Each structure stands twice: as structure tokens, then as C-alpha cells.
Amino acid sequence: MTSPIAHGGRLDEARRLYPNAPQPWIDLSTGVNPHPYPLPAIAPEAWTRLPDDEAFAALEAAAHAAYRAPQAVAVIPGAGVQAFIQLLPRVFPARRVGVLGFTYAEHAACWSAAGAKVATVESIADLAGFDVAIVVNPNNPDGRVVSSRDLARLADEMTRKSGLLVVDESFVDFTPTHSVASLASLEGAIVLRSFGKAYGLAGLRLGFALCAPRRAERLRSALGPWAVSGPALAIGGRALSDARWLQAAAVASAMDAARLDSLLEQAGFGLMGGTALFRLVRHERAGDWFMRLCESGILPRAFPERPEWLRFGLPAGEAAWTRLTNALEIA
Amino acid sequence: MTSPIAHGGRLDEARRLYPNAPQPWIDLSTGVNPHPYPLPAIAPEAWTRLPDDEAFAALEAAAHAAYRAPQAVAVIPGAGVQAFIQLLPRVFPARRVGVLGFTYAEHAACWSAAGAKVATVESIADLAGFDVAIVVNPNNPDGRVVSSRDLARLADEMTRKSGLLVVDESFVDFTPTHSVASLASLEGAIVLRSFGKAYGLAGLRLGFALCAPRRAERLRSALGPWAVSGPALAIGGRALSDARWLQAAAVASAMDAARLDSLLEQAGFGLMGGTALFRLVRHERAGDWFMRLCESGILPRAFPERPEWLRFGLPAGEAAWTRLTNALEIA
Numbered sequence: 001m002t003s004p005i006a007h008g009g010r011l012d013e014a015r016r017l018y019p020n021a022p023q024p025w026i027d028l029s030t031g032v033n034p035h036p037y038p039l040p041a042i043a044p045e046a047w048t049r050l051p052d053d054e055a056f057a058a059l060e061a062a063a064h065a066a067y068r069a070p071q072a073v074a075v076i077p078g079a080g081v082q083a084f085i086q087l088l089p090r091v092f093p094a095r096r097v098g099v100l101g102f103t104y105a106e107h108a109a110c111w112s113a114a115g116a117k118v119a120t121v122e123s124i125a126d127l128a129g130f131d132v133a134i135v136v137n138p139n140n141p142d143g144r145v146v147s148s149r150d151l152a153r154l155a156d157e158m159t160r161k162s163g164l165l166v167v168d169e170s171f172v173d174f175t176p177t178h179s180v181a182s183l184a185s186l187e188g189a190i191v192l193r194s195f196g197k198a199y200g201l202a203g204l205r206l207g208f209a210l211c212a213p214r215r216a217e218r219l220r221s222a223l224g225p226w227a228v229s230g231p232a233l234a235i236g237g238r239a240l241s242d243a244r245w246l247q248a249a250a251v252a253s254a255m256d257a258a259r260l261d262s263l264l265e266q267a268g269f270g271l272m273g274g275t276a277l278f279r280l281v282r283h284e285r286a287g288d289w290f291m292r293l294c295e296s297g298i299l300p301r302a303f304p305e306r307p308e309w310l311r312f313g314l315p316a317g318e319a320a321w322t323r324l325t326n327a328l329e330i331a
Numbered sequence: 332m333t334s335p336i337a338h339g340g341r342l343d344e345a346r347r348l349y350p351n352a353p354q355p356w357i358d359l360s361t362g363v364n365p366h367p368y369p370l371p372a373i374a375p376e377a378w379t380r381l382p383d384d385e386a387f388a389a390l391e392a393a394a395h396a397a398y399r400a401p402q403a404v405a406v407i408p409g410a411g412v413q414a415f416i417q418l419l420p421r422v423f424p425a426r427r428v429g430v431l432g433f434t435y436a437e438h439a440a441c442w443s444a445a446g447a448k449v450a451t452v453e454s455i456a457d458l459a460g461f462d463v464a465i466v467v468n469p470n471n472p473d474g475r476v477v478s479s480r481d482l483a484r485l486a487d488e489m490t491r492k493s494g495l496l497v498v499d500e501s502f503v504d505f506t507p508t509h510s511v512a513s514l515a516s517l518e519g520a521i522v523l524r525s526f527g528k529a530y531g532l533a534g535l536r537l538g539f540a541l542c543a544p545r546r547a548e549r550l551r552s553a554l555g556p557w558a559v560s561g562p563a564l565a566i567g568g569r570a571l572s573d574a575r576w577l578q579a580a581a582v583a584s585a586m587d588a589a590r591l592d593s594l595l596e597q598a599g600f601g602l603m604g605g606t607a608l609f610r611l612v613r614h615e616r617a618g619d620w621f622m623r624l625c626e627s628g629i630l631p632r633a634f635p636e637r638p639e640w641l642r643f644g645l646p647a648g649e650a651a652w653t654r655l656t657n658a659l660e661i662a
Contacts, residue, residue, distance in 0.1 A: 012385040027380070036379045048367045049358070050533045054343040079410050079536075079558065086555040090421050106555070113552060202381045203561025205410075221444060224417040224437070227410065229560055230534025 014299045021297035026320045027313070029301040031140065031171060031278040033253060034316035036200030037239045046230035055233045062240040063208050067193055068176070073184040074216030077228045077236070081170050081194045081207035082106060084219075088190070089114035091222045092164055092215070098130035100139070100146070102306065107134045107168065124150045127165075128157050136168040138178060141280045141303070141311045143171075143273035151180045159188030167191045170207075171275045173198035174250035184210035195232075197277060198249065199239050206232040253277060256314045259321070264312065267328035274311070282308045296327035345630045352628035357651045358644070360632040362471065362502060362609040364584060365647035367531030368570045377561035386564045393571040394539050398524055399507070404515040405547030408559045408567070412501050412525045412538035413437060415550075419521070420445035422553045423495055423546070429461035431470070431477070433637065438465045438499065455481045458496075459488050467499040469509060472611045472634070472642045474502075474604035482511045490519030498522045501538075502606045504529035505581035515541035526563075528608060529580065530570050537563040584608060587645045590652075595643065598659035605642070613639045627658035 011027050046055075056077065064075045078084050089111045097111045101120035108118045111132070119130070124146050127133035133154060138145050151167060158165045165183075169191055172179045183189045191210040196202035206228060209219055228236075239245070253276040260279050261271055269281035269289075278301075283289055286308045293300055301311040315321045342358045377386075387408065395406045409415050420442045428442045432451035439449045442463070450461070455477050458464035464485060469476050482498060489496045496514075500522055503510045515522045522541040527533035537559060540550055559567075570576070584607040591610050592602055600612035600620075609632075614620055617639045624631055632642040646652045 010383060011380075012383045030381060032379065032381070034379075036375075039378060044367075045534070047370060047532050047534045048363065048365075049342075050361060050363070050527075052341060052343045079560070082555050082557055086553065090553075110555070196381075201378050202557075203376070203378045205557060205560040222417065222421075224413050224441070226413055226533075226536060229410070229536040229563065231562060232560065 011299060014294055018294045018297075021295055022323075023297065026298045026315060026323060028315065028324075029299045029311075030202070030313050031275065031311075032197050032202045032313065033200035033249060033277055034314050034320075035249065035252065037235070037242070037245060037249075040235060040238050042231050042234050046234045049230065050226055051228065051230045051233050055230070055237075056228070059228070059233045059237040059240075062237045063193070066240040066243070066246075067179065067181045067208070067210065069181045069210050070185045072213070073181070073210050074213055076209045076211070076216055076219050076223070077233070078207055078209065078223055079205040079228060079232075080196060080202075081168065081192045083205075083223075083227070084190075084192055084207060084209045085110050085168075087219065087222055088166060089116060091218050092132070094131035094164065096130045097132045097134065098127045099134040100124060100127060100136070102142070103134075103136045104140045104168070104170075107136070107166070124154060127154055130163070132164045132166065133158065134166045134168065136170070137180075138171050138175065138275050140171060141274065141278065141301070141309070143275045143280065145175075145178055148178070148180050152183055155180070155183045155186050155189040157188075159186045161188075163188055165189045170194035170197055171277060173246065174253055174276045181210055185212055187212050187214065190215065195236050195240070198246070201235065201239075204232045204235060205229070206236045250276065253314065260312055260314060263325060263328060263330060266330045269310070272309070278311050278313045280309060280311045283310065284308060286310050293327055296323065298324055298327050342630060345625055349625045349628070352626055353654075354628065357629045357646060357654060359646065359655075360630045360642075361533070361644050362606065362642075363528050363533045363644065364531035364580060364608055365645050365651075366580065366583065368566070368573070368576060368580075371566060371569050373562050373565050377565045380561065381557055382559065382561045382564050386561070386568075387559070390559070390564045390568040390571075393568045394524070397571040397574070397577075398510065398512045398539070398541065400512045400541050401516045403543070404512070404541050405544055407540045407542070407547055407550055407554070408564070409538055409540065409554055410536040410559060410563075411527060411533075412499065412523045414536075414554075414558070415521075415523055415538060415540045416441050416499075418550065418553055419497065420447060422549050423463070425462035425495065427461045428463045428465065429458045430465040431455060431458060431467070433473070434465075434467045435471045435499070435501075438467070438497070455485060458485055461494070463495045463497065464489065465497045465499065467501070468511075469502050469506065469606050471502060472605065472609065472632070472640070474606045474611065476506075476509055479509070479511050483514055486511070486514045486517050486520040488519075490517045492519075494519055496520045501525035501528055502608060504577065505584055505607045512541055516543055518543050518545065521546065526567050526571070529577070532566065532570075535563045535566060536560070537567045581607065584645065591643055591645060594656060594659060594661060597661045600641070603640070609642050609644045611640060611642045614641065615639060617641050624658055627654065629655060629658050
């Protein structure tokens with residue numbers, strides 16, 4: 001028996017393990033919007049020149065407005081949220097790190113790699129005792145939302161004791177009222193925002209850290225100059241200024257998520273949660289389902305630590321919906 | 332009097348300081364090839380999907396072949412050489428760092444920021460006593476080339492004493508016989524290669540570290556997944572497999588460099604050196620020349636620490652050559 005594939009987006013591995021699956025593969029293993037922001041024309045200089053301060057300032061201003069960050073908050077672009085997840089443990093070293101679990105594994109992995117002692121806790125109330133607290137909000141994979149009030153209380157506590165609350169808002173774009181961007185003005189908080197997921201451009205590598213000026217200076221210094229590509233600066237600035245597109249994408253995504261729930265329920269899966277970009281379900285024979293779906297050329301996300309769970313991203317179009325419906329054997 | 336602009340590519344600053352300069356500005360302040368590799372068609376998936384292992388493996392194979400790296404050497408892609416310059420002091424901490432000067436300032440700046448004691452030395456022989464030695468080869472800005480034999484000796488010495496020689500080959504692409512990629516198989520050496528400069532695509536953010544497997548593992552772990560954008564993987568892989576383009580670009584660039592030398596000499600500058608992508612000259616009144624050129628909408632590179640020096644990149648076409656000729660007041 002082949003084991004489930006452990007990380008999202010690993011279509012290459014799926015192809016190797018299931019060489020006879022029908023083509024093309026339908027990758028539902030990530031939480032990336034399958035309807036990307038339409039690529040604008042990109043000026044040749046975005047490719048050829050080193051991006052200059054003006055290009056960075058324009059993107060930062062667009063992100064600052066889109067995320068409704070308070071005036072005093074610095075909005076720092078980097079090559080995806082992952083770039084900041086890699087950087088934070090090195091720039092703000094800490095001994096004891098608490099992660100609100102079960103969640104995206106890279107936070108714990110990067111803090112551990114940097115030598116921190118990482119504990120996973122079940123409740124936000126358990127995070128106050130750590131030097132650094134990590135909350136993915138809304139959470140990946142189950143969509144759990146921690147209230148802004150609880151996060152504000154924790155951010156205040158971290159500020160008081162010179163600790164740090166990291167709120168990873170990679171999946172907040174379609175539910176902006178859940179964002180705590182305003183907390184980023186506190187010394188004890190950093191908010192991370194992804195560009196590629198909601199805008200469907202994960203290959204672009206663009207994300208942001210929102211924080212107070214003193215932390216911002218250290219983060220910028222660690223990132224160095226030209227940490228974001230010219231095309232990412234151009235496309236990101238344009239897309240983040242386009243509130244209408246975001247609003248329409250949020251509605252379309254919510255409708256697709258409801259449609260996906262309905263399919264998965266009919267197939268006998270139990271709904272657990274998720275966001276408008278992915279749905280988490282459980283099934284006693286989730287492992288069997290994973291293999292059957294892969295044999296049909298459809299890749300969901302499995303969780304080795306949670307063998308009864310599967311996570312599904314949104315199909316990209318009617319052909320994909322039909323193949324998923326057939327693979328789920330819904331009459 | 333306005334002070335010279337300290338960093339290359341700062342066209343935005345030049346525009347502010349010289350608002351009445353004729354348009355468009357001619358940016359000669361960088362060493363980026365003004366004749367970029369023609370952009371191939373980019374598959375939509377390069378933008379929309381997280382780049383997968385296959386995409387990384389394909390780029391690494393292309394770079395491995397292009398750089399003629401020995402089998403055992405790992406070729407690690409990152410978002411430009413600068414990304415590695417930022418990372419090395421954090422991944423391979425050291426106390427005493429020697430830099431062969433006068434050279435690109437970011438190496439010393441990043442090691443200093445990480446707490447190392449950095450000394451600039453004049454001769455390669457003076458580097459053996461340090462924990463980490465940095466050689467930019469060919470050197471920026473003067474084009475000085477250290478012999479492969481001297482570098483091999485230093486790499487051996489560093490390997491013997493568990494030190495590290497970093498050879499920054501950002502400007503070696505057009506003179507590949509100067510490359511010491513073969514030394515990257517030694518534990519005590521890392522070779523850095525830039526993609527954006529020779530291929531004229533600095534905005535893409537792509538560069539490589541070549542090193543032995545044990546160091547490679549630590550570097551890859553610090554970079555994390557998806558450290559290079561989908562478009563960079565696609566374009567880089569294609570361009571690095573195109574030996575004919577590189578050969579033609581090297582010849583064209585060498586001819587332009589000779590033409591630039593001739594212009595600058597006629598204007599009374601003293602030639603100091605450079606590579607086929609930039610020329611370094613000196614003049615007693617280099618500061619005056621800098622301002623006159625800026626007033627003509629032409630931005631060379633000035634060096635606050637070397638007030639008599641100016642560095643010129645290659646003009647992009649006949650209109651730019653004519654404006655430079657006129658600004659240099661050559662009849």
C-alpha cells in the first residue's frame with residue numbers, strides 16, 4: 001500500500017505513485033483559489049530592472065489600504081508567508097513557543113529547527129505562558145476562528161511581557177472582519193498575510209508581515225533589498241487595489257465551497273469545517289478514499305497524523321466538478 | 332550640492348534629485364545586461380500553482396549543466412544572490428570574516444549585522460587567517476580576477492580548518508573559464524552565481540549557491556520550500572539551457588564594453604577595469620561629472636568611499652549611446 005502524500009501541492013509525487021491515473025490531474029490538495037486574478041500586462045522593466053524603492057512603496061501602500069492596517073503599522077512584503085515563517089525564529093529568537101493546534105506544520109518546524117522548544121496547545125488561553133504564541137486564523141485545515149477579542153487580549157499580554165503573538169492570516173482575505181491587522185501596531189504582535197492563496201497566484205511568491213516599526217526594521221534588514229520580484233510587485237499592487245475583484249471572488253468561492261460540502265456529504269463524509277478555499281472532512285475509511293481519488297486522477301490533502309481526515313480545495317471548472325462527482329460515486 | 336547616489340539601480344532617487352533631467356532616464360548604475368534574454372511564453376501554472384519539486388529539479392539540472400558543476404555539488408536556487416548573502420551569516424555563523432576589497436558592500440554589511448567582526452584585506456594571501464573569506468570574482472566594481480589556483484589553495488585551507496570560502500561569481504557568466512564552480516565540492520567552499528545580471532532579468536530574482544551536500548542541506552532548510560517563484564523557475568531553466576544565447580550575449584557585451592571604454596577615454600576618464608557588463612573609470616572631478624550626467628538624465632554609479640571613481644553599465648541602444656556621447660561632450 002502506498003502511503004498518503006503528506007504535503008499539499010505535491011502533484012509530482014502523485015503522478016509518480018499513480019502513473020495510470022486519468023489525465024489531467026485535478027489538484028485539490030492546496031487552498032489556492034482556482035480562479036486566479038487575471039494577469040495584467042507586465043511592464044518589461046518589472047522583469048529587467050532591480051525593483052526600486054518606489055515599486056516597493058507602491059505595493060506597500062496598496063497592501064496597507066487593502067488590509068486596513070493602522071497608520072503606524074509597517075507592511076513588509078516578502079516572497080510569500082513561508083519566507084516570514086522561515087525568518088521569524090532567526091530574527092526574533094525565543095526559547096518557548098506555543099502553537100494553537102492542529103495546524104499548518106511549518107510554524108512549529110521552523111521554530112524547532114532554530115532551537116526553540118515548541119508545544120502544541122488546544123486552547124488560546126494556554127498560549128499566554130509562552131515566549132512566542134502562534135495562531136493560524138482562520139485555521140488551516142479546520143477553519144477554526146479565534147475571536148478578535150481573545151487575540152487582542154493575548155497580544156496585549158505578549159506586549160506587556162515582551163513576548164510575541166504571530167497571527168497567520170493566510171486564509172482571511174475572504175472574511176476580512178476576522179482580521180486583526182489592527183493589533184499589528186502593538187510591539188507584541190505580528191500579522192502575516194498571504195497574497196497567492198486568495199488571488200490564486202501561489203507561484204508568484206508574495207506575502208506580507210504587518211508589525212510595529214521597531215520589529216519592522218529588523219525584519220527588513222533580515223530580508224535585505226529586492227526580496228520580492230518585479231512581477232510580484234506589479235501584479236500584487238494592482239490586485240490589492242482591486243476591491244471589486246476580491247468581493248466577487250469571495251462570493252464565488254463561498255458558493256463553490258457550499259457545493260463541495262454538498263458533494264462530500266452525499267458521498268458520506270462528515271463535514272468538519274474549513275474556509276471558502278478548502279473544506280475539511282472526515283471518514284472512517286479516508287485512506288481508502290484517498291487512494292480511490294488518486295486512482296481517478298484527483299488529489300486531495302491527507303494528514304498522516306489524522307488518518308481519518310481529508311481536505312479538499314475547490315475544483316477549477318465544470319469538467320473538474322464532474323470528475324469529482326463521478327469519483328465520489330454520487331449518482 | 333546634492334550628494335552622489337550610493338547604490339546602483341536607484342533611479343527613483345535620481346528622479347527626485349534631478350527633476351528637470353531629460354526623459355527617459357538612462358540607468359547605467361547597475362551591471363545588468365541591457366539586452367535581456369527574450370521572455371518565453373510562461374505556462375499559467377507557473378503563476379498559479381506552488382512550484383513543485385519537479386520544477387525545482389529541472390531548474391537545478393539546467394544550472395548544474397550550465398555552470399559545469401561537478402556531480403557531487405548541490406546547486407541550490409534562491410531569490411537572487413542577495414538572498415544567499417543575507418542567509419550565509421545566519422546559517423554558517425562565524426566570528427572573524429575577511430573580505431577581499433574594495434568590493435560589493437552587502438557581504439560585509441550582512442556579516443556585520445549578524446555580529447561578525449569583518450575586516451577588508453587587499454590580498455588573497457591575507458584571507459587564510461579568517462574563519463570566513465569572501466572573494467567577489469570577477470570583482471565588482473574593478474573587474475579584478477583572482478586566479479583559480481589561488482582560490483583552490485584558499486578553499487583547501489578553509490576545508491582543512493573547517494572555515495569557509497565564499498566566491499561570489501555574480502559577474503562570471505561571460506568569462507566562464509574564471510569560474511571555480513569545481514571548488515564547490517569542497518566542504519570549505521561555497522560558490523554563488525547570479526542569473527539576473529548576465530541574462531538581463533534582475534527583476535526576476537534568481538541566483539544559486541553551489542556547495543557540498545552537507546552545507547546544502549542546511550541552506551535548503553533555511554530557505555524553506557518555494558523559495559523561487561514559478562516564473563523564475565520556468566524562465567531560468569529555459570535560459571540556462573540556451574548556450575548559444577549566452578555565447579552571443581558575451582560577444583555583444585564585450586563589444587559594447589570596448590565601445591564604452593573608448594567613449595569614456597575620449598572624455599578624459601582613466602580606465603581602471605571592470606567586466607563586460609560594467610566599466611570602472613576615475614576622474615579628478617568625478618563628482619562634477621556625476622552631477623552633469625544626472626542633469627542629462629544619465630545615471631552612473633558613484634562610490635562615496637571612492638570619490639574619484641565612477642562605474643558605467645552598458646547603454647541599451649543607439650539612442651542611449653548618442654545621449655551618452657553628447658553628455659560626455661565628445662564632438
